Amino acid sequence: MEKHTPYFKVLDAFQQSSSCGLCLLEKDALRSYLEAFLYENVNDPKSRAILKASRGYCSSHTDELVGRHDVLALSILYRDQCLEADSFLEKNKKFKNQYKKWNQHEFCPACKQAQQIRKHYLGILIQGLQEEELRTAFLNHFQICMKHFLLITDQLQDSSFKKQIVQKMQMQLKFLAQELDQYCQDIQKNANGSLLDSPYHSSWKRAIEAVAGQPGVFIV
DSSP states (O other), X not given: OOOOHHHHHHHHHHHHOSSOHHHHHHHHHHHHHHHHIIIIITTOHHHHHHHHHTTSSOHHHHHHHHTTTOHHHHHHHHHHHHHHHHHHHHHHTTOSOHHHHHTOOOOOHXXXXXXXXXXXXXXXXXXXXXXXXXXXXXXXXXOOOHHHHHHHHHHOOOHHHHHHHHXXXXXXXXXXHHHHHHHHHHHXXXXXXXXXXXXXXXXXXXXXXXXXXSTTTTTO
């Protein structure tokens, strides 16, 4: 395959990351998208019209925006939303089922972007796994959450490689389960002591990421 910057971003993610490389790539790309909106598009009429149609961003992506601490941009955006809510009440005050009607709106633009980002990086990885360099990085630094893993195996055409990584994933999940068993025992033994003394004190966090992905990634 012809290698461009996105390929090397995926390669680097799997060579350097201590957690799911695809989760990190998605979070980074979505962070860039939201920052670009705040700093470049918040006054763009087309962008604001899209947000009016979607009732703003979903609660999870609104939290991401709040974390950017751009109070001017957020004030401009949610002024629109307040006026939109007021207009809705004025038009619908005589009708029933207002909650249901209020929630009939366009999909969150950030959620749409997240889906496109996921498709983009997943496609690069699937194609790149035909290259020895990326395949080796993927296997040697096997940090992938269950959700991304299943998206990968659903698209893999190489049945032998698919079997190999399924076995590898099963071993990793069983190993995490064993660590959690040991950590539960350590908790019971050291009820009044420091759980940080246990070599397995971070196993529950790694187990959650392994099964559910990193926080804020699999909203959609």
